[in-house]
Amino acid sequence: MEAHATEHGHGAPKGITRWLTTTNHKDIGTMYLWFAAAMFLFAGLMAMAIRAELFEPGMQIMSPDYFNQLTTLHGLIMVFGAIMPAMAGFANWQIPMMIGAPDMAFPRMNNWSFWILPAAAILLVLSMVLPGGAVATGWTLYPPLYMQGGISYDLTIFAVHILGASSIMASLNIITTILNMRAPGMTLMKMPLFVWTWLITAFLLIAVMPVLAGAVTMLLTDRNFGTHFFDAAGGGDPVLFQHVFWFFGHPEVYILILPAFGIVSQIIPTFSRKPLFGYASMVYATASIAILSFFVWAHHMFTVGMPAVGQLYFMYATMLIAVPTGVKVFNWVATMWKGSLTFETPMLFAVGFVSMFTIGGFTGLVLAMAPIDIQMQDTYYVVAHFHYVLVSGALFAIFAGVYYWLPKWTGHMYNETLGKWHFWLSMISFNVLFFPQHFLGMAGMPRRIPDYALQFAEFNQISSIGGFVFGASQILMLIVIVQCIRGGKKAEAVVWEDAKGLEWTVPSPPPYHTFETAPEVK
């Protein structure tokens, strides 16, 4: 295959225009990651305010309506502004380097899919200061409540459209890159697992993001143009929104977690010094999780008035997902089994991921049971469940990935001591923060309320203290990253002993353009 220089020169252009006009996958990956970090801290501050209000019963620092706005924006921004862009950042940096491609398939579209993200973020943030405040419906945007809000509700719909367009463009790019631009010899079943999980995630995204766009478009026309999709007065049905939303929403949770599976599947073999156990079964398990995710959505709405047959079907189908997920967990454990393990920060976060995500998976199984879910729905048990899979799941995997590839990206080793502090502080405070919420939920404390009955005071106080420590620990990570970018011990090409994969064959930091001549994969 003929080697061909890309349209840019060989080095990085200087100044702000470099970042505005760049079509380089590494630059775009970096921007995605910084954007995610900024949004993570912003929505994290909201979480701190939420925990401060919940520190004691009664109303202390904010109005109930403002509290609801914070929980809504915290959810929306963490899902669409932090986790998804972070995963897209990893995809941009790593996928071309892992499959031996010179760049993404459509570099200009790549630039565009990043640069519309800040616009969506501005709309969401702006909605906080508009009359009536931001959206206060919870991140699920359910009508009929959604019909009653002010201008910020329309802005949020527009923001969701933009976020969706960004994700779809990124996915089109990722699928095309993976399917068409692999180095010779890199067959599908030789691809690193991170590439596989992103390929499947990208397919999920192009399948369900348009459905969400449709759902919010219907909200928009119901609000402004006199349609009655969800308005009972005009013959519509609010429950329809829940069906459409969760048809998107359930695959969405796998969109958040599958790339995390991929990252962890790269890290655990490296620090176990063994190849990944059951590679093929990992690929099939990922694909089955993705396919199953389309057929289980109504387990989010067991209480809307479904026939018992429907509840049984969604209950059993949901439990079925535990099978491929179990295959993955067992494979990670089997990879570590009798490996020569070392526990650098990425490995600590990866092992933390496996154990904590498993707890989140189990509480998910509990909630999958319709009779139990009818008791537990909309309580703090659900809050604890999805934070175990999203924070100690997706977010810990992102941390693991950042520590794992940071030396490759910057050319410097990060501060291992601080990294370990970050891990242990996060791990312990995370459990102090979210474990008591299981008890609160089982005792009947509802979610999305700013005040609560007196008997919940102790556990909420413990939870809040954990929350403040967890929030503060993340500043440590920021320090580690900034230090690492500025300098530090020089990183070698193969950063971690005997790490496998094409990204370790290029120097650290990699040159601006890598693999302009495709490598040969044996």
Add this chain to the structure above:
Amino acid sequence: MTAAVSRANSVLLRRLLLVSLGMFGFGFALVPLYDVLCDVTGLNRGDVQALAKNTQVDYSRVVGVEMVASVPDSLPVRLIAPNKALQAHPGELVQTEYEVENLSDRVLVTQAIPSYSPQLAAKYFKKIECFCFREQVLQPHEKRKLPVMFVLDKETPKDLTWLALSYTMFESPKAAR
């Protein structure tokens, strides 16, 4: 990128775009699909109680219930059943009432005792709510309605087509005279 690769990329891009456009349409197609599903299953279609409806009622037969009441001469109380008889399907929840009146100038504490004819009907006559479950305190010359709720067991024998429900009201032995 060679020309061949970039051509292949554009072809794939167009196909994937079609998929996402199709899924956008699918989101809207869910609206009529939802309606069809509701029509087929009968969910959300006017009769919101469809699910709650008791499917255990045996509509194929009825049992006549005659209601009678008696009071010993010593007790100055009038107890009557305004509806002398009614018809009930086995499994059906039935509500009816008796009427009581204290004819004296003093407070009476009374207790009603049910009995059935034929006696075996007692086995199938399930009272959910009955004034006979507790003592009734009647103020001087008080007149009051007393509710009875019952279900006839679905297992009620087919040859039992009529039964009589009878209450006898006594002055409670615990009552102060």
